[in-house]
Amino acid sequence: MRSTRGRLTFAEEEPRRGPRWIARGLILTLVALVGLGAWFGGRNLFDSVMGPRCQATAAGNTVDFDPEQMSNAATITALALKRGLPARAATIALATAIQESKLRNIRYGDRDSVGLFQQRPSQGWGTVEQILDPEYSTNKFYDALVKVDDWENGTITVVAQEVQRSAYPEAYADHEQEGRILASALAGHSPRGFACRLDDPEREADVAMIGRLLDNEYSLKPTAGDGTLSVTAPNDQIAWSVASWSVAKAIDTGITGVTIGDRQWTRSRDSDAWTWQEAESPAPARQVLLHLT
CATH class of the missing domain: 1.20.5 (Single alpha-helices involved in coiled-coils or other helix-helix interfaces)
Incomplete structure (x- = not known):
């Protein structure tokens, strides 16, 4: 036009x-x-400020992850203790898992890698189903770790690389401090160093799951009480490890509170859940009380 x-x-x-x-x-x-x-x-x-979150503190330093990640970190640390390994082993394993999977039990990865440590079925680590079991994959990691010469004193980059055979071995060192903090708090070396802010549980506490996990990861058996489970530890350090572990596992098990000595953690989204408050009814020495209601 x-x-x-x-x-x-x-x-x-x-x-x-x-x-x-x-x-x-x-x-x-x-x-x-x-x-x-x-x-x-x-x-x-x-979500990071107000959502469900967990913190670990040691030597004045703090790291935080979401409850799923901390639950896996608790398993990694507990199994090191069960095997009689020093905290250094847990530090190496945690730093490795942070680098490999961000402490998530993922079903994918490079080629056929899966799980917390991105282990490959084709390289003899086990079946996919086995590797996706955090307890199995963690024990397989420790099986390989203790075979590394001088692993207790070697640098984390070298030691982790001997186990993992990663294309980026230098990356493990980036997470060493996080691994140290988590290991110290979850192994009981930093009492009151671990806490979570969580929503109320969606269902009743799973007593059978708690018993099975404690047996598998600590070789400890709880005793049932009135709305509680009591766990007796061999020493104060392990008692604090079990207490911290119980907080970390609350997201899975439905635990609503933990008492150790004269301190108690109460499940909540309030800021009080970041700290261990004075317990109304203290627990006996070396005993950890898990509250279920």
Whole structure:
């Protein structure tokens, strides 16, 4: 179409308006993307600040992970103690699992790698089903670790690489401090160094699961009481390890509180859940009381 009486027809307007509309569309798209990113960023920040979270503190340093990650960290640490290994073993295993899977029991990875330590069935670590069992995969890691010459004194990069054969061995060292803090708090070397802020449990505490996990990961058997389970530890350090482990496992088991000595952790989303409060009814020496209601 052509111009008529000084007015431009649609055919003549289109070339001029097109670039403007494209620019506006790009701007609107950019604004939408920025807004979406801000929403997700704000949600992640909210979850990290206000959502369920766990903290481990040792020597004045603190690390935090979500409850799922801390539950796996507790298993890794407990099995080191069960095997009579020093905290150094747990530090190496935790740093490795942080690097390999971010302490998540994932079902995917490079080639056929799966699980906390990204172990490969094709390399003889076990079946996929076995490796996806955190207790099995952790024990397989320790089986390989103790065969490394001078693993107790070697640098974490060298020792972890001997076990894992990673393409990026230097990355293990990046998580050594996190591993140390987690190992110290969860192994009982830093009493009151572990706590979680959690939602109320969705179901009743699973007594059978608690008993099975304590047996598998500590070789300890609880005694049932009135709304509690009592665990007797061989010494104060192991007692604090069991107490911290019980807090970490509360997300899985439904535990609502833990008492050790004159201190008690009570499940809550309040800030009080970050600390061990004074217990109304102290527990006997070397005993840990797990509250189920």
